[in-house]
Amino acid sequence: MSSVSRFLTLADTAEVLNISVSQAYGLVRSGELPAIKVGGAGHWRIERTVLESYIEAMYEQSRRASLWNQSDYANLPELSGGQIHTNKS
Template identity: 60%
Template sequence: MSEPRFLLLSDVAAELNVSDSQVYHMVRSGELPAIKIGGRGQWRVERAKLEEYIAGKYAETAAWVRENPLAEREAD
């Protein structure tokens, strides 16, 4: 069975191991692309957009690590 194209915010939260409210904030702030569908405007995140978001976070973190190297402990 193939994975669904669109995910509920709760599914995204489970994938990222964060709270539903954190994902809602990410969507509402524009950090994580999503769409509103249906009469009640339910949020959905496309799996491909989630994967792009995760890849971007890996790149962002790698850049941060390069710019902030772990200082070696000085010999006592």
């Protein structure tokens, strides 16, 4: 058996993401970070592979947001939520 378990607790997940346990719980409760409840007390567990996928998705989201903010379309109010973004060098 591997020394690395398949599932992480909320505390483990919070440590990996460098956030508080309550923030990790919020991600799970909102459905943003998929998790399962196990045991009679219903303890949340996050699968390692799911957490890794979540992290990769957040990197991609950040990359796309950065590209969007650098694009000419970010200066069009109707495409940027009504706000004009300026690129400051």
